[in-house]
Amino acid sequence: MPTVLITGVNRGLGLEFIRQYAAAGWTVLGTCRDPDSAGEARELAAAAPNVTLYKLDVGDAGAIAALADTLRGVAIDVLILNAGIMAERTGLGTFKAEDFRHVMNINVVAPALFIQAFADHVAASERKIIVGMGSTLGSIAGNNSGGLYSYRSSKAGLHAIMKTASIDLKDRGVIAIAMHPGWVVTDMGGNSADIQTEESIAGMMAVIDTLGPDHSGRLLTYAGEELPW
Numbered sequence: 001m002p003t004v005l006i007t008g009v010n011r012g013l014g015l016e017f018i019r020q021y022a023a024a025g026w027t028v029l030g031t032c033r034d035p036d037s038a039g040e041a042r043e044l045a046a047a048a049p050n051v052t053l054y055k056l057d058v059g060d061a062g063a064i065a066a067l068a069d070t071l072r073g074v075a076i077d078v079l080i081l082n083a084g085i086m087a088e089r090t091g092l093g094t095f096k097a098e099d100f101r102h103v104m105n106i107n108v109v110a111p112a113l114f115i116q117a118f119a120d121h122v123a124a125s126e127r128k129i130i131v132g133m134g135s136t137l138g139s140i141a142g143n144n145s146g147g148l149y150s151y152r153s154s155k156a157g158l159h160a161i162m163k164t165a166s167i168d169l170k171d172r173g174v175i176a177i178a179m180h181p182g183w184v185v186t187d188m189g190g191n192s193a194d195i196q197t198e199e200s201i202a203g204m205m206a207v208i209d210t211l212g213p214d215h216s217g218r219l220l221t222y223a224g225e226e227l228p229w
């Protein structure tokens with residue numbers, strides 16, 4: 001069975017990703033900051049022999065390189081860069097430099113370091129797919145409402161990274177895309193969001209399943225529609 005590596009799997013979209021990939025029989029490698037307190041993810045890993053959790057703070061560049069070393073020789077069919085944050089103060093007149101830099105570090109620098117560290121693992125696999133968890137809020141062409149300075153610019157940065165990786169890794173057969181999961185009920189999405197994690201993840205997995213070289217370098221929704229950068 002194929003192997004998927006997903007970041008930020010202790011709650012929200014990441015947790016549902018490991019649930020559904022585990023149920024589909026994939027070999028599932030998940031990272032979270034604190035596996036000891038990741039109740040549901042830990043229970044899943046204890047019950048399912050195809051699920052393994054790794055402790056990792058994506059803001060720690062050394063830890064990303066160390067995990068890539070630990071997994072050296074493991075072919076990763078699908079790498080999903082899911083861990084992400086939104087700062088509390090993001091409107092004009094409210095945001096602070098330190099919060100802004102932290103959002104950029106987690107949402108932009110970390111995924112870029114992951115791609116750098118894991119390009120060989122993905123290129124050695126059969127499916128060769130890298131998915132960055134982007135957002136409509138990072139679409140510059142689709143920005144009609146303003147606000148959310150750090151989050152919007154971090155997701156636009158992630159989109160740029162996915163597009164760039166699609167070009168740099170094309171010769172190795174790697175498909176790199178950004179995905180918008182929908183507006184989803186999670187701690188980040190809140191309770192008024194449009195859809196539940198089950199629907200978002202089932203949709204994204206179906207889209208990932210059908211990806212080919214022509215999709216590389218695009219921003220796709222969980223329903224498979226293309227969005228403008």
Ligand SMILES: NC(=O)c1ccc[n+]([C@@H]2O[C@H](COP(=O)([O-])OP(=O)(O)OC[C@H]3O[C@@H](n4cnc5c(N)ncnc54)[C@H](OP(=O)(O)O)[C@@H]3O)[C@@H](O)[C@H]2O)c1
Pocket residue numbers: 007008009010011012013014032033034056057058059081082083084085106133134135136180181182183184185186187188189190193
């Ligand atoms: N929900 C939506 O409507 C929506 C829409 C568009 C895009 N997205 C994107 O989808 C992704 C997942 O969002 P979500 O809704 O599931 O958010 P969430 O419920 O807030 O979960 C965020 C995940 O990221 C992890 N994370 C944060 N900082 C981390 C760090 N430094 N190291 C490792 N893990 C870290 C969290 O772990 P901890 O528990 O340790 O903090 C958690 O597992 C994010 O990239 C988000 O921007 C979400």
